[in-house]
Amino acid sequence: xxxxxxxxxxxxxxxxxxxxxxxxxxxxxxxxxxxxxxxxxxxxxxxxxxxxxxxxxxxxxxxxxxxxxxxxxxxxxxxxxxxxxxxxxxxxxxxxxxxxxxxxxxxxxxxxxxxxxxxxxxxxxxxxxxxxxxxxxxxxxxxxxxxxxxxxxxxxxxxxxxxxxxxxxxxxxxxxxxxxxxxxxxxxxxxxxxxxxxxxxxxxxxxxxxxxxxxxxxxxxxxxxx
Amino acid sequence: xxxxxxxxxxxxxxxxxxxxxxxxxxxxxxxxxxxxxxxxxxxxxxxxxxxxxxxxxxxxxxxxxxxxxxxxxxxxxxxxxxxxxxxxxxxxxxxxxxxxxxxxxxxxxxxxxxxxxxxxxxxxxxxxxxxxxxxxxxxxxxxxxxxxxxxxxxxxxxxxxxxxxxxxxxxxxxxxxxxxxxxxxxxxxxxxxxxxxxxxxxxxxxxxxxxxxxxxxxxxxxxxxxxxxxxxxxxxxxxxxxxxxxxxxxxxxxxxxxxxxxxxxxxxxxxxxxxxxxxxxxxxxxxxxxxxxxxxxxxxxxxxxxxxxxxxxxxxxxxxxxxxxxxxxxxxxxxxxxxxxxxxxxxxxxxxxxxxxxxxxxxxxxxxxxxxxxxxxxxxxxxxxxxxxxxxxxxxxxxxxxxxxxxxxxxxxxxxxxxxxxxxxxxxxxxxxxxxxxxxxxxxxxxxxxxxxxxxxxxxxxx
Numbered sequence: 013x014x015x016x017x018x019x020x021x022x023x024x025x026x027x028x029x030x031x032x033x034x035x036x037x038x039x040x041x042x043x044x045x046x047x048x049x050x051x052x053x054x055x056x057x058x059x060x061x062x063x064x065x066x067x068x069x070x071x072x073x074x075x076x077x078x079x080x081x082x083x084x085x086x087x088x089x090x091x092x093x094x095x096x097x098x099x100x101x102x103x104x105x106x107x108x109x110x111x112x113x114x115x116x117x118x119x120x121x122x123x124x125x126x127x128x129x130x131x132x133x134x135x136x137x138x139x140x141x142x143x144x145x146x147x148x149x150x151x152x153x154x155x156x157x158x159x160x161x162x163x164x165x166x167x168x169x170x171x172x173x174x175x176x177x178x179x180x181x182x183x184x185x186x187x188x189x190x191x192x193x194x195x196x197x198x199x200x201x202x203x204x205x206x207x208x209x210x211x212x213x214x215x216x217x218x219x220x221x222x223x224x225x226x227x228x229x230x231x232x233x234x235x236x237x238x
Numbered sequence: 239x240x241x242x243x244x245x246x247x248x249x250x251x252x253x254x255x256x257x258x259x260x261x262x263x264x265x266x267x268x269x270x271x272x273x274x275x276x277x278x279x280x281x282x283x284x285x286x287x288x289x290x291x292x293x294x295x296x297x298x299x300x301x302x303x304x305x306x307x308x309x310x311x312x313x314x315x316x317x318x319x320x321x322x323x324x325x326x327x328x329x330x331x332x333x334x335x336x337x338x339x340x341x342x343x344x345x346x347x348x349x350x351x352x353x354x355x356x357x358x359x360x361x362x363x364x365x366x367x368x369x370x371x372x373x374x375x376x377x378x379x380x381x382x383x384x385x386x387x388x389x390x391x392x393x394x395x396x397x398x399x400x401x402x403x404x405x406x407x408x409x410x411x412x413x414x415x416x417x418x419x420x421x422x423x424x425x426x427x428x429x430x431x432x433x434x435x436x437x438x439x440x441x442x443x444x445x446x447x448x449x450x451x452x453x454x455x456x457x458x459x460x461x462x463x464x465x466x467x468x469x470x471x472x473x474x475x476x477x478x479x480x481x482x483x484x485x486x487x488x489x490x491x492x493x494x495x496x497x498x499x500x501x502x503x504x505x506x507x508x509x510x511x512x513x514x515x516x517x518x519x520x521x522x523x524x525x526x527x528x529x530x531x532x533x534x535x536x537x538x539x540x541x542x543x544x545x546x547x548x549x550x551x552x553x554x555x556x557x558x559x560x561x562x563x564x565x566x567x568x569x570x571x572x573x574x575x576x577x578x579x580x581x582x583x584x585x586x587x588x589x590x591x592x593x594x595x596x597x598x599x600x601x602x603x604x605x606x607x608x609x610x611x612x613x614x615x616x617x618x619x620x621x622x623x624x625x626x627x628x629x630x631x632x633x634x635x636x637x638x639x640x641x642x643x644x645x646x647x648x649x650x651x652x653x654x655x656x657x658x659x660x661x662x663x664x665x666x667x668x669x670x671x672x673x674x675x676x677x678x679x680x681x682x683x684x685x686x687x688x689x690x691x692x693x694x695x696x697x698x699x700x701x
Contacts, residue, residue: 039292040292040296041292042292043291043292043293043295044291044292044293045291046535046540046542047535047538048289048291048293049291049293050532050535050536050542051542052534052535052540052541052542052543054540055540055541055542056542067372071370071372078367078368078612078616079306079310079367079368079369079370080370082309082310082368083306083309086304086306090304090370145305149305150319150321151305151308151314151319151321151324152303152304152305153321154321154322154324154327155301155303155304155305155324155326155327155330156303157303160302160303206299206300206301206302208299208300209300209302209371212296212299212300213300213370213371215296216293216296216297216300216371216372216373217371217372219293219372220366220372220373220374221372223374226542227531227542228531228586228587228588228589229587229588229589229590230589231542231543232588232589232590233589234589234590234591234592235589236367236589236615237591237614237615237616238367
């Protein structure tokens with residue numbers, strides 16, 4: 013099982029994720045239409061680019077936008093979870109060692125163990141708040157459907173199994189295998205579910221950024237105060 | 239009865255058609271017929287496949303259902319935080335559902351969708367600026383309105399309004415002759431006070447081509463005179479086109495895209511015919527959005543811009559004050575608490591956040607201007623945008639929607655609300671009527687005229 017998951021299934025899920033998202037990215041930008049969207053994308057590439065970068069960048073900064081500041085608790089939970097969800101899979105030392113072995117390269121740097129531990133705990137606590145929010149707030153509850161819970165479950169699983177393996181609760185090799193499996197489920201799910209936002213967040217934010225950068229004030233010289 | 243005689247999928251294209259619809263008081267028969275209007279699911283699905291591309295589909299797909307848009311929506315706030323008013327819910331349960339069911343929705347669903355599209359969203363686009371994913375629900379509601387219009391599920395006044403544009407190239411039944419006559423008559427009325435005041439019609443190569451809101455000609459003709467007076471005093475070389483003078487677009491509110499194109503084409507034709515240096519539109523928000531911001535796309539202009547540089551009235555006014563073309567008598571500046579209503583359509587959606595404030599710096603005694611909170615791009619809709627003001631069928635909902643603006647104004651303590659937008663002006667007038675908070679409201683033109691220093695050579699001769 014372990015060798016299957018770390019061998020063919022790993023290559024398959026990583027391949028599906030990367031190729032899937034390249035396809036989806038291509039489809040997204042190919043499907044933008046200046047006349048239907050009413051944004052002259054190609055006429056003002058520089059303004060569009062600036063608007064897109066600004067729109068992405070501003071929203072990546074904790075409390076960097078009116079939106080984040082309007083909901084400070086949500087913003088804390090959001091960043092608490094997402095910082096871990098992005099950094100841990102990419103830069104955990106164990107992951108990098110694994111990558112080096114499987115693909116012959118590793119990514120830029122390794123998180124030190126205490127940092128990784130902090131990030132993991134913060135992510136888990138944040139997830140708890142995000143779940144609580146979904147259960148308690150009427151404006152979130154009305155939107156929540158089964159798929160949302162499915163996505164939460166899929167995203168939580170690698171964290172929980174990873175932590176159990178990390179602290180060697182019970183059978184280490186069982187949790188490790190479960191961690192690899194749940195991680196690969198995430199990779200497979202990315203192109204086909206809402207998890208596509210991992211990449212499409214950038215596409216969607218870029219589009220709205222171009223809209224403001226070109227049409228809604230950009231050409232007037234005013235930048236949207238996100 | 240699949241198609242009614244009044245309520246059907248056909249746009250109104252004749253003056254008789256408009257008269258017939260208007261004769262149906264408050265659209266009583268029209269809405270009765272709508273209850274049995276059939277949905278053409280094949281057409282609906284085909285239209286979606288042809289026009290709903292990756293932007294909207296991705297928005298609907300990646301919406302994280304996080305609810306962060308809730309507080310951004312004034313209608314959610316005005317309706318005591320009713321979860322059914324959360325923007326994401328409103329769009330997912332209408333457009334999202336239509337797409338999920340591949341267009342197979344029934345009459346009841348469409349009636350509900352119509353209410354959501356016109357009475358639960360004013361397309362103010364505020365939620366779009368509060369969504370981490372950059373999902374602009376207002377844009378999607380604009381799109382949904384188009385689908386609903388095509389199927390005949392459109393409020394009575396909107397159907398009439400779109401028809402007016404098709405028949406008269408104006409939002410009201412005013413012909414070119416009526417318009418010019420009214421303008422000339424108003425100018426004559428003020429000629430004694432402003433010697434030499436004229437309305438130059440169809441002058442080629444002028445510096446300014448001025449366009450208006452048809453209701454100015456129909457209901458507020460003083461506004462036309464005021465525009466003429468201000469250009470006259472500023473010494474502008476201006477003109478009005480006898481055709482293509484209407485800046486507004488109820489067709490945009492209705493989602494009648496073909497009529498939107500016809501309307502802006504008429505204005506762009508005037509620009510091409512008269513070759514002015516600039517087009518200046520009156521103090522209206524949606525009209526600016528329709529003709530200057532969205533119009534080029536309906537007209538198929540790849541540049542995304544009208545044929546000549548087109549600016550909002552407040553941009554001209556700010557410039558005229560800045561350059562000294564218009565001079566304010568400091569003694570006559572406003573000396574009472576005053577606030578400003580930012581129009582979503584040209585502030586949030588066209589970046590003119592400082593322009594009106596610059597004007598205020600000239601016309602309000604320092605210390606008397608109090609900004610609303612939030613303001614500028616983050617200001618709330620007046621409560622009556624997107625056609626909401628004009629729909630009798632949804633008047634109750636609109637009046638509830640006004641509460642947020644009412645409270646914003648009350649919090650400033652202002653006695654006067656400057657509102658350089660027809661829709662906002664109407665909404666604020668109505669909120670005073672409904673809630674009686676003791677405020678006045680005004681466009682900029684009449685305020686400025688009262689405090690202008692008139693150059694000696696333009697003054698009437700003393701008798």
